[in-house]
Amino acid sequence: MEFTITNARLIDDQVVDVIVSNGVISEIGSGLNKGEKIDAAKNLLIPGLVDLHTHLREPGREDSETVATGSMAAAKGGFTAISAMANTFPVADTAGVVEQVYRLGQEAGFCDVFPIGAVTQGLAGKSLAELGAMANSKARVRIFSDDGKCVSDPLLMRRALEYVKTFNGIIAQHAQEPALTVDSQMNEGIVSSKLGLVGWPAVAEEAIIARDILLAEHVGSRLHICHLTTAGGVDLVRFAKSRGINVTAEVTPHHLLLTDDLVTNYDSVYKVNPPLRTERDVLALRKGLADGTIDIVGTDHAPHPTEDKDCEWQSAAFGMVGLETALSVVVKAMIDTKMMSWADLVDRMSIAPAKIAGYLHHGQILKVGATANLTIIDTNANWIVDRNRLASKSKNTPFEGMQLPSRVVHTFLNGKQVLSNGEIVNGGAVE
Amino acid sequence: MNKHLLSINDLSAEEAFEILNTASELAKISDGPMKKLPTLRGRTVVNLFFEDSTRTRISFESAAKRLSADVINFSAKGSSVSKGESLKDTAQTLQAMGADAVVIRHGASGAAQRLADSGWISASVINAGDGTHEHPTQALLDAYTIRSKFPQFNQSFDGLRVAIVGDILHSRVARSNVLLLTKLGASVTLVAPPTLIPVGVADWKVKVSYDLDSVLKEVDVLMMLRVQSERMANSFFPSEREYSRGYGLDITRLNSLSKNAIVMHPGPMNRGLEISAESADSHKSVVLDQVANGVLVRMAVLYQLLGGATLIGEVSA
């Protein structure tokens, strides 16, 4: 299969034609014309986005999301690779489950789905899962995380960090000291004091980050901090990097834009873990992402059905969907504020995450021979988020009704178009 | 006035005084021959209680009945935790029953607001205590009680000095009282060990003290809060004895209050923990007035939310 993307703008403002054949970029130039023509005039062509933090709910909670529906949401959001978190039912703590998720992703065929393995059996935080078996499975797992729960036992965390060195793995930590966050409902601060909701203090995140960067330094392993939310956390990661410790960090789109005062009406769509923080934190996160202290954006796409949110705050589930709004939210928070360029965005949302995870065919510089995992964006568009038009099976977006900049127009997975003018096309495995 | 009473923030100072004035009118009428007013005849008030509180339920029930409303008591205790029967299902049932007002008591902060905002129900919602958030009618009845003891603060609480003592962190009574008393002009001091003061308190319009003895002489109103001994298990304080020594109102502390000062407690009291028996039963204690005033103030709230015309006009008509 062969096609030509014409008049595409690259992040360096060059306008080019790009020929894709047999799944790779075969030619870049001008006046090119081979196969089907896809007009990209005025639009930006970038490597497909890569997410290292996605909850797909299959197996076990297919009422919220399946690998297929989550993959469609990913394609609509411009992602060509996503990473399925391990907190499914059963937990992805064996080769069998990660291979199942990987295969479901291939069968759906809208994006590459790379499973993340659990660090501990059943996410129980007691004993290591079979990390080696998952690494050596067909899913070739390299990222391990108990996300949703913190690996809080310091000895177990140390062992996990050491053990994954065999296959150059990485431990992605959900940094939340459990003893400091019993029954916690929202950021602890001015707003929680007024609302009478149990606080989730910043120190509960920072204490684990501090401990884990020291552990990573001690054993010389790779540590990834999931969804950083606090100004203090950014400082700690900055300190770790200045000491040469092998740590990477992630921030979600929602933590770059939303603050805890949104909780004031107890609307559970704003209930998320870790919680929305203060404006000061948001500004520190933006600065950290801009200066590279925070390496990547991870969506923490967390689908929940209506009934799990349609109740009093305390009983509502934690989490927000984010794949389909991620790019636009980051543009709003980082580019519209002039804190980052498009080149920076491509680094934080495609190149850097692919590099951390070792997704060799994703996040590549656009050049001849590169795998055609591509996204085309209309950077002049504005759109209004409509929950009913989301491809995700769940509708729990905090951005409902919000006008957002930039729109994903086309997405190409390994040379196959999966999104055309904003519509999902051509599912299924590549023959 | 707003359609709902979810938080003291729903009221302006004028509206709050209007409720207190209405309660005063109702008090006068109650002393006369007409014990029951026809005001809410044909209207349905539902007491929706997800938490046990016989005292509060009975207070609302008497208030509604004295205004001739039909009262339905809907006890949903236990179902709030079981996922199956949710707040939403219950609300939709009440809607089908034609409730005009729902008085809700719930263990989750924000449950009343959720009920009001959800679109599940068209009734007026009155918050009768939601988790550790607010209990606005308690604050109103406390303000009414204060005013009845200090006539000089009839129009404004400017110059009134109140100390609220105890578990501020977990107290919906404290939150509503801080909002209401400061709105009406009083100066409020919170007194508690630092573990029982919320981290975000700097934003509240109050003073904070860790030393009860230093504030006793300078208050007109001493409001003691219930302290649950389960807080001790979670290390908010080391022992009941130590709490009592630091923050309990014993007879010595009671005697160091100024001559006209009053002692309040929202009940139920832990005698011997936050308040000694002598203090609870002393002439400074207005605990029983609080209970009696609860009915009047809740009548006034129901009247303001559901009634409409002025009370005087209606009674004379």
Ligand SMILES: [Zn+2]
């Ligand atoms: Zn997490």
